[in-house]
Amino acid sequence: MSRSRFPAPRILGSALAILLIVALGAAVWFWRGTEVTVSDAPQSFRLSNGMEVLAIPDRRAPVVTHMVWYRVGAADETPGKTGLAHFLEHLMFKGTKEIAPGQFSRIVARNGGQDNAFTHYEYTGYFQVIAKDRLPLVMKMEAERMTGLQLTDAEVLPERDVVLEEQRSRVENNPMALLQAEMNAALYGDHPYGRDIIGHKQEIAALTTEDALDFYNRFYTPNNATLIVAGDISLDELRPLAEEHYGAIAQRAPTFVRDRPAIVWPEEDKRVIRRDERVNQPTWLRFYPAPDYSTAGARRGAAFDVLAEILGGGQTSRLYRNLVVTQGVAASVGAWYEGSRLDAGKFGLYALPRVGGSLADLEQAIDDEIAALLAEGVTDEELERAKTVIAAGAVYARDNQRSMAYAYGEGLMTGLSVDDIHEWPNRIRAVTAADVAEAARAVLDGSVSVTGELLPGGGA
Incomplete structure (x- = not known):
C-alpha cells in the first residue's frame, strides 16, 4: 500500500478534489484568537x-x-x-x-x-x-x-x-x-x-x-x-x-546546496486539449505563473491567498456567484494559489460547465470576471469575508495537531521562517484591497497562461 500523500494541488481525480484541496490549503495556517504574538511562537x-x-x-x-x-x-x-x-x-x-x-x-x-x-x-x-x-x-x-x-x-x-x-x-x-x-x-x-x-x-x-x-x-x-x-x-x-x-548522529554528507535550472516561462499563451473516453463531463483549467511565498514576501503572499478566496474560494466567491448562480454557465468553479515552492508558484482556476454548456462560453465568462476585477478592484465586503473565511478554516486546522506540525514543516522547507509561519494569520488580517488589486495585476493582467480542456471522447 502506498504511503505517499501528494500535496496540493498535485494529482487530482476531479474538479471537486481541487476545491477540497484548496479549502485545506487555506486551512493550513492556524489562528490564535484575534491576535498572534511572537511570544506564543x-x-x-x-x-x-x-x-x-x-x-x-x-x-x-x-x-x-x-x-x-x-x-x-x-x-x-x-x-x-x-x-x-x-x-x-x-x-x-x-x-x-x-x-x-x-x-x-x-x-x-x-x-x-x-x-x-x-x-x-x-x-x-x-x-x-x-x-x-x-x-x-x-x-x-x-x-x-x-x-x-x-x-x-x-x-x-x-x-x-x-x-x-x-x-x-x-x-x-x-x-x-x-x-x-x-x-x-x-x-x-x-x-x-x-x-x-x-x-x-x-x-x-x-x-x-x-x-x-x-x-x-x-x-x-x-x-x-x-x-x-x-x-x-x-x-x-x-x-x-x-x-x-539524534544529537550523536554524525554528518555523513555535506549539507545539500540546490542547483536547479531557472524557470523559463512560456513566451505566449498555451492550450492543452485532452480527450478521454473515461470522461463524462468536460473540465476547464488554467495555470498562471506566480511567485512562491518566500519570493513574494509575507505581505504579497498573503494577498495572493486572499485574491484566490475572493475570486474562487467558495460559494460566496465572485466566480461562483456570477457564473453558477447568476449566469448559470458553470456547475462549479474555483481558484487557488500554490505558493509552497522554492523556485516559483502558480495561480490556478478551474470550472465545470453546466450540463450541455459550452467550454468556450464558460471561458469567456471567466475572462470577463477577471477583467472586471482588474478594472474595479474588490469591495470592502469581499475583502473582509475572504479574510474571515481563511481565518475560520485556520481555526479548524489548529484543532488538528498534525496539521499544525505540517504547516510549520512545509513552511520551513519552502523558505519561510518560524516567525513568518506563526505570524501568517496576522498577515492575512493586514491585507488591504490595494494589496489584492496589486496581486491580481501581478498574476492575471497580461501574464501568459496555460489553459487546459478535458473532454469526453477518444484520443489524447
Whole structure:
C-alpha cells in the first residue's frame, strides 16, 4: 500500500478534489484568537550536527506528533532517475540493523500510534502520532532508519512494482492527472516542476537498489533534516530527547546546496486539449505563473491567498456567484494559489460547465470576471469575508495537531521562517484591497497562461 500523500494541488481525480484541496490549503495556517504574538511562537534550536529542532506545544491531550523532514524532494533528483525521492520514501519502511523488514509501522501500531510519509518537490517527510510516553520509542526508531537502513533486491524490486502500480493508478488511469501533467510541462518547461513527483514510468522501472542507497547516503543526513514535535511537550522537555536520539548522529554528507535550472516561462499563451473516453463531463483549467511565498514576501503572499478566496474560494466567491448562480454557465468553479515552492508558484482556476454548456462560453465568462476585477478592484465586503473565511478554516486546522506540525514543516522547507509561519494569520488580517488589486495585476493582467480542456471522447 502506498504511503505517499501528494500535496496540493498535485494529482487530482476531479474538479471537486481541487476545491477540497484548496479549502485545506487555506486551512493550513492556524489562528490564535484575534491576535498572534511572537511570544506564543514555537521554539527551536540546532543540534551540533546541524539538525534543526522545533517544538510546538499543544497541551490539550498527552499526545505528540513527531516528524522528521529532509530537505530533498522530487525536484532534486538526478536527470534520468525521476521518482527516486518517492521510491526511497517507500523503502524507508523496510528493514534496518535493529528493525526487521516491515516491522516499523507494526511497532508503531502496537504502541497505539499511527505513522505515514509524504513526498513533495522540495522535501520528504516521515511522521508518527503517538502517546507522549512513547515518544522516545519513535525517536529511537526514526534515528535508526536515518543511519541504518538496509536494502537488498529482495525488498527493493517488489516495492518498485508497488510504485509502478501507484503511478498507473494515480496518473495513467486518471484523466485529470494526465491533463495536469501536460499543463505543468507546458508551464514549467524543462524545470523539475514540469514533471510529476512520482516520476516517469520508464525511469521508475529502471531504478535499482544502488540508486536508492546512493540517494539515501547523500541526502538522509542530520545536517539536511529538521525534527518537529507538536503536542504535549515543551522545548525544555524535547531538547534532551533530541540530543540523546539524534544529537550523536554524525554528518555523513555535506549539507545539500540546490542547483536547479531557472524557470523559463512560456513566451505566449498555451492550450492543452485532452480527450478521454473515461470522461463524462468536460473540465476547464488554467495555470498562471506566480511567485512562491518566500519570493513574494509575507505581505504579497498573503494577498495572493486572499485574491484566490475572493475570486474562487467558495460559494460566496465572485466566480461562483456570477457564473453558477447568476449566469448559470458553470456547475462549479474555483481558484487557488500554490505558493509552497522554492523556485516559483502558480495561480490556478478551474470550472465545470453546466450540463450541455459550452467550454468556450464558460471561458469567456471567466475572462470577463477577471477583467472586471482588474478594472474595479474588490469591495470592502469581499475583502473582509475572504479574510474571515481563511481565518475560520485556520481555526479548524489548529484543532488538528498534525496539521499544525505540517504547516510549520512545509513552511520551513519552502523558505519561510518560524516567525513568518506563526505570524501568517496576522498577515492575512493586514491585507488591504490595494494589496489584492496589486496581486491580481501581478498574476492575471497580461501574464501568459496555460489553459487546459478535458473532454469526453477518444484520443489524447
